[in-house]
């Protein structure tokens with residue numbers, strides 16, 4: 001089983017879109033995929049038609065002190081796409097940091113839960129909230145590899161430096177190395193700022209940046225209205241073709257599925 | 258003095274862009290503007306050339322138990338734009354929720370600080386992080402009026418419902434009413450999903466939605482590279498013209514400046 005996380009403290013860079021698009025491609029190939037939504041705003045949960053204000057049980061229950069681990073197999077739920085299951089988020093997740101306060105020991109909750117599901121899924125893909133806290137820390141501790149979507153615009157480069165420093169910090173508390181891959185998103189080849197930023201990304205992080213880029217594709221908005229991954233709805237759109245190349249790159253580097 | 262906040266738990270909808278653009282217009286008119294960055298990722302702080310990892314003192318100091326209120330006048334700092342001062346964010350703000358834990362009484366820290374600066378500024382505009390927590394709560398408690406940027410795409414409508422329920426919750430703990438205005442952003446009239454969503458927004462929230470829309474304008478990316486508001490750099494670009502209409506609407510409804 002492979003465990004990937006998609007994270008960036010900057011909002012609106014395509015984290016949810018990346019997780020959902022990759023899941024669509026993997027399901028198409030016959031893989032069994034578990035998507036995990038760690039964002040209290042529940043974009044991915046809502047994408048598949050669930051209501052983050054009422055859906056239960058989900059990720060939140062994992063963090064309760066009285067959670068019965070025997071109930072874990074009931075948590076992943078089927079979605080409208082064959083091959084994709086979802087561990088949903090709920091809005092109450094936003095209170096977790098305050099509830100935990102100074103208590104430690106809650107950084108490996110997701111890591112332990114995901115390992116127990118290893119026989120049921122081929123790939124787990126974790127979507128992160130746009131803020132550093134116990135939810136993002138859990139995702140970074142649970143994953144084998146991290147994808148960092150970065151919008152191809154200038155300010156995003158500065159934000160990336162901060163994200164990488166956060167990763168260095170988290171790296172120290174992990175037993176294993178945390179390989180990460182930078183994924184340029186919302187690339188618009190007609191905009192000079194976008195082209196310059198992509199070139200700058202490649203020259204600053206040559207070994208970390210994927211050699212492709214996800215283009216701006218208005219069909220993503222159409223797909224999100226229908227609650228189906230673009231890679232399932234329009235497998236040959238520009239956006240889908242780019243995500244297919246990214247997936248190929250991820251699988252080539254690893255040991256395949 | 259008017260106090261506005263810009264907030265939405267959804268990431269990447271144009272919160273920072275809205276705060277910065279309005280500030281540019283107000284400064285052009287001769288108003289004294291204070292921008293407050295409550296986002297630990299520090300997008301607005303970085304926009305003006307400060308480093309959120311090292312800038313101090315700023316918003317974070319306000320929350321320390323040992324903060325000396327006499328030092329408050331030193332906190333706002335000049336920016337490269339005449340008429341705009343900034344109360345910067347730092348990355349340590351991300352730890353605030355955990356530090357506070359179950360402690361109460363920190364919801365009015367910003368409200369008190371802003372009132373003490375009333376003689377120095379005409380307008381205060383607060384940029385929020387994309388997550389509900391003590392920082393967003395402080396911004397909602399401190400403002401007289403709230404702007405909620407909403408991207409014109411379908412899933413954003415669902416996210417807006419959740420945001421409005423959060424506002425209803427916060428409303429109960431405020432002594433004063435919290436008027437809010439929905440600002441359609443990233444509007445692309447060539448995309449069907451965008452046009453349909455805008456129509457849906459207007460029919461669902463007729464009294465809350467501003468009657469304009471901020472169009473997609475690639476010059477925003479250019480402006481952010483230079484760290485200058487688009488409304489200062491290219492005052493007659495499509496984006497600037499739209500924000501000018503929004504500002505006019507805000508000032509007409511209030512009692513002017």
Ligand SMILES: Nc1ncnc2c1ncn2[C@@H]1O[C@H](COP(=O)(O)OP(=O)(O)OP(=O)(O)O)[C@@H](O)[C@H]1O
Pocket residue numbers: 010011012013014015016017018039043128129130185186187214215216217218220221224239266267268269387408410
């Ligand atoms: N390549 C793309 N082309 C066009 N639109 C895109 C693309 N990728 C994402 N989008 C759109 O941009 C918006 C933001 O994407 P998304 O919600 O995936 O970002 P996010 O990083 O998950 O945001 P958040 O920080 O709120 O979690 C969505 O409306 C999505 O449809």
Ligand SMILES: Nc1ncnc2c1ncn2[C@@H]1O[C@H](COP(=O)(O)OP(=O)(O)OP(=O)(O)O)[C@@H](O)[C@H]1O
Pocket residue numbers: 009010011012130151153267268269270271272273274275296300385386387442443444471472473474475477478481496
């Ligand atoms: N009207 C617009 N046209 C084109 N690009 C825009 C527009 N408004 C914002 N952007 C771009 O979209 C991106 C997101 O905007 P911004 O950072 O202001 O959103 P945000 O809601 O503050 O994000 P976060 O949730 O991370 O705080 C930025 O790259 C910005 O330049």
Ligand SMILES: [Mg+2]
Pocket residue numbers: 015016017039043044127128
């Ligand atoms: Mg998301």
Ligand SMILES: [Mg+2]
Pocket residue numbers: 272273274296300301384385
């Ligand atoms: Mg912002």
